[in-house]
Amino acid sequence: MTGAPIEWITVPSPLPSGPLGVGVTGLGVAAVSFSPDVDPGGPAAPGAVRCTDRRRVAAVAGRFEEYFAGARRELDLPLDWRLATGPHRLVLETLYRTVPYGETVTYGRLAQRSGAFDQVAQSPGLAARAVGSMMAANPLPVLVPCHRVVASDGLGGFGGGRIGLDVKRWLLTLEGWLAPTLDWDGPG
DNA sequence: CGGACAGTCCACG
DNA sequence: CGTGGACTGTCCG
Structure with missing residues (x-):
């Protein structure tokens, strides 16, 4: 099967590396990038698609925000392991x-x-x-x-x-x- | 006690 | 296919 396309979400983070790029498909999160601006295949790559589903964006960003704040120990996001x-x-x-x-x-x-x-x-x-x-x-x-x-x-x-x-x-x-x-x- | 070294696995170009 | 790496236990000095 040819996998579902990856759509990218930019997630703010307090990490020294800055914001995260999170790539999602219908199955779940398929990729995370620490340097979304330069990562080959990342959200800045030619042909990359942004995720416009506000609900999904909010869900992903919210989980990471809570985790980074120490308020959550599990991200509890479904994973797409295909990579x-x-x-x-x-x-x-x-x-x-x-x-x-x-x-x-x-x-x-x-x-x-x-x-x-x-x-x-x-x-x-x-x-x-x-x-x-x-x-x-x-x-x-x-x-x-x-x-x-x-x-x-x-x-x-x-x-x-x-x-x-x-x-x-x-x-x-x-x-x-x-x-x-x-x-x-x-x-x- | 610190440093060099061999071992032969996997991802990636 | 070749190359190099987010290692480790052992062996020197």
């Missing part, structure tokens, strides 16, 4: 299903838990690295909580370079896993 397939999707779904708000999992543990890798026991580092690739290619950041995946000896990485890591810190601080710092401008 991830195979082992990639299996790992993302395992993360979505098993790692709740305020908790984290290591790259290696997620690799093991997902069952997507044969050689995990022999070379845990390789599977962990593969999981890193999959997180970097997560089409649904925030909703599929790739920010809750950390390295065994630290925070690990995040897309978007230095600013990306700031986003990861911001989200983990919001969820209470990191202690607030001086540059923290969120709730609490």
